[in-house]
Amino acid sequence: MASSELPSSEHASRPLRLECVESIPAGTTTRHVDQLDTETLDTFYAALDGDRSLLEADTDLEIGEVIVFTEYYRVDHV
Amino acid sequence: MTHYVIIGDGISGSSAAETLREKDPEAKITVITDEGEPLYNRILIKEHAKGKLPEAPISIHDEGWYEERDIDLSLNTHVTSVDTDARIVHTHEGDELEYDKLLVATGGTPTQLPVDNSDADGIHHFWTFQDARAIREHADQADKGVIVGAGLLGIDFAAVCGAQGIEADYLMRGDRWWRYALSADGAEIMHEGMRDVGVEPVFDSGVDRFETDDDGHVTAAVDPNGERYDCDFAGVAIGLTFNTEYLQGAGLEEDNGIVVDEYMQTNVDDVYAAGDITRFYDVLLGEQAQNGSWGSAKEQGRIAAVNMAADEEAEAFEWVSSYSITHFDFPFLSFGHPTLGDEHAERKYSDTEWRRIAFKDGKIVGGVLIGDLSPQSKFKQLMREQREVADQAEVLLEQEVDLDELAAPQEQ
Numbered sequence: 001m002a003s004s005e006l007p008s009s010e011h012a013s014r015p016l017r018l019e020c021v022e023s024i025p026a027g028t029t030t031r032h033v034d035q036l037d038t039e040t041l042d043t044f045y046a047a048l049d050g051d052r053s054l055l056e057a058d059t060d061l062e063i064g065e066v067i068v069f070t071e072y073y074r075v076d077h078v
Numbered sequence: 079m080t081h082y083v084i085i086g087d088g089i090s091g092s093s094a095a096e097t098l099r100e101k102d103p104e105a106k107i108t109v110i111t112d113e114g115e116p117l118y119n120r121i122l123i124k125e126h127a128k129g130k131l132p133e134a135p136i137s138i139h140d141e142g143w144y145e146e147r148d149i150d151l152s153l154n155t156h157v158t159s160v161d162t163d164a165r166i167v168h169t170h171e172g173d174e175l176e177y178d179k180l181l182v183a184t185g186g187t188p189t190q191l192p193v194d195n196s197d198a199d200g201i202h203h204f205w206t207f208q209d210a211r212a213i214r215e216h217a218d219q220a221d222k223g224v225i226v227g228a229g230l231l232g233i234d235f236a237a238v239c240g241a242q243g244i245e246a247d248y249l250m251r252g253d254r255w256w257r258y259a260l261s262a263d264g265a266e267i268m269h270e271g272m273r274d275v276g277v278e279p280v281f282d283s284g285v286d287r288f289e290t291d292d293d294g295h296v297t298a299a300v301d302p303n304g305e306r307y308d309c310d311f312a313g314v315a316i317g318l319t320f321n322t323e324y325l326q327g328a329g330l331e332e333d334n335g336i337v338v339d340e341y342m343q344t345n346v347d348d349v350y351a352a353g354d355i356t357r358f359y360d361v362l363l364g365e366q367a368q369n370g371s372w373g374s375a376k377e378q379g380r381i382a383a384v385n386m387a388a389d390e391e392a393e394a395f396e397w398v399s400s401y402s403i404t405h406f407d408f409p410f411l412s413f414g415h416p417t418l419g420d421e422h423a424e425r426k427y428s429d430t431e432w433r434r435i436a437f438k439d440g441k442i443v444g445g446v447l448i449g450d451l452s453p454q455s456k457f458k459q460l461m462r463e464q465r466e467v468a469d470q471a472e473v474l475l476e477q478e479v480d481l482d483e484l485a486a487p488q489e490q
Binding site for chain 2: 023024026027028029030031032033034035038039041042045046049066068069070072
């Protein structure tokens with residue numbers, strides 16, 4: 001199981017991380033990347049590449065939800 | 079009290095119902111669907127068919143969602159006709175619903191191949207949650223597959239075969255996958271992705287007929303060259319036929335879809351349309367266009383509802399769509415209208431990175447990104463601004479796109 005930890009460089013918002021998961025429990029909110037708005041999508045891509053911190057206030061991502069991309073990524077606090 | 083009737087409970091119909099309730103709290107709202115379940119996530123059903131995602135996360139609304147918003151939901155209800163003079167919707171059970179404003183959001187149905195045995199057992203089309211359940215169940219037991227339809231829908235079958243361990247041949251009529259939007263360089267990256275999951279692309283092929291056993295189960299596909307491909311599973315995705323049969327005699331203008339303006343209005347008073355079924359006026363493109371993406375359908379439903387509730391042309395649809403393929407190790411994204419344009423620029427950056435931009439009258443109208451999707455928001459911004467940038471394609475093809483490197487826009 002891989003994980004991409006994304007520490008915050010500022011304290012404007014709590015930092016998030018994207019954890020690669022193999023399976024999704026039945027009650028988990030799940031979205032495909034095509035459901036993200038353009039700004040969140042940009043931040044999501046950059047976070048996966050390690051180019052940008054993922055801050056809660058910068059996206060519409062929700063803690064605990066899973067985003068379906070080339071892998072399944074669970075959104076969590078760092 | 080205004081009565082809004084919405085035919086279709088996909089994302090556009092559901093989005094419209096939610097918006098109408100917000101804009102017109104006192105109105106009567108009725109949603110009619112021929113499916114047996116409320117709105118589900120049509121993007122994620124492919125993950126279910128692959129055997130990776132359980133059913134529960136795919137459901138978006140339960141019936142309680144509609145009750146809480148005082149929206150009447152009629153499941154398993156077929157609309158048989160619409161009388162736009164009397165403003166009445168007729169259903170298969172003989173019910174008549176009078177409406178003040180009507181939204182048509184019935185989408186399409188997969189087109190069947192016009193060849194022998196195309197309705198045999200084991201040949202699947204992929205559109206509804208029910209389709210996904212059947213594909214998942216069958217794919218789990220199948221060994222050898224054939225896929226037909228070299229486009230965005232067909233590749234989902236390749237992913238299903240790959241994930242379910244089905245060795246498959248992907249029969250394509252041309253010399254590459256999605257030849258209308260990809261050059262040989264871009265397509266070859268996708269072909270490698272298919273091969274990596276056990277799906278072999280076969281070019282200059284297609285299907286002349288299917289063969290079956292005595293029980294009517296598919297056993298092979300035969301292509302126009304006479305080549306025979308054994309299979310016990312087949313996936314066909316050659317396009318959608320729009321569900322407009324029930325609208326015959328309603329007076330709606332059609333052109334391979336229902337023609338609407340940028341306010342989602344049809345040519346008939348108080349009848350609107352939204353989602354896949356529309357041929358809408360794209361204000362960025364300056365002509366009628368079609369789009370089947372989730373975001374576009376959701377936004378069209380919202381825009382239609384805003385204008386229905388306002389009873390005027392309150393807000394226009396202006397949207398740059400995008401559609402991702404996330405089945406392989408590398409991501410793929412098409413945006414705008416990548417198959418249109420009078421000029422193109424492209425570059426390959428590595429074995430899994432490629433970019434192509436389509437221009438019309440010097441402006442970006444769409445494109446495809448493979449591998450590195452990071453420029454997507456910049457290209458969408460240029461589309462919304464309608465900047466003439468075709469003569470600066472080199473800047474747009476740099477690995478890191480810096481819009482500040484573009485020459486300042488000319489004063490009009």
